Amino acid sequence: MTPAALLLDLDGTLVDSEPVHRAAYRAFFRARGWEVPDLSLFTGRRAEDVFATEPGPWTGLDPVALTASVWPFLPGDAPQPVAGARSLVEAAVARGIRLAVVTSAGTGWVERSLGGELDVLRHIEVVVTAHEVADG
Numbered sequence: 001m002t003p004a005a006l007l008l009d010l011d012g013t014l015v016d017s018e019p020v021h022r023a024a025y026r027a028f029f030r031a032r033g034w035e036v037p038d039l040s041l042f043t044g045r046r047a048e049d050v051f052a053t054e055p056g057p058w059t060g061l062d063p064v065a066l067t068a069s070v071w072p073f074l075p076g077d078a079p080q081p082v083a084g085a086r087s088l089v090e091a092a093v094a095r096g097i098r099l100a101v102v103t104s105a106g107t108g109w110v111e112r113s114l115g116g117e118l119d120v121l122r123h124i125e126v127v128v129t130a131h132e133v134a135d136g
Helices: 018-031 047-053 065-071 085-094 107-114
Strands: 005-009 098-100 124-130
Touching: 005 085, 018 065, 047 065, 085 098
Parallel strands: 005 098, 098 124
Antiparallel strands: none
């Protein structure tokens, strides 16, 4: 039986973004003169949610503005694809399975990640990002 659609997470499923994100957070915190916290706080969570709910040197600051301030520290290249990610997408498309990406990331990160070396953005019919849901 062939499924009608496949929902895929982005970070950690299609692209290996954790090293890229951690490097960006380290650079962001150091640029502000802040001690680098345990970066696992951010793994699998929206940065806005972490900044809004976790205590840290950012307490009392605007979590949306802080999140936007991390973006310039991300390298310009797309993150590395997870092994087999492109093959999975291509196999699904060849079988007529519709594809959607659901992510806690924003649209810019989705475009950068699915464009680049992975090069599968054209196959994705639906993208649901952090800005389209109330809870990450």
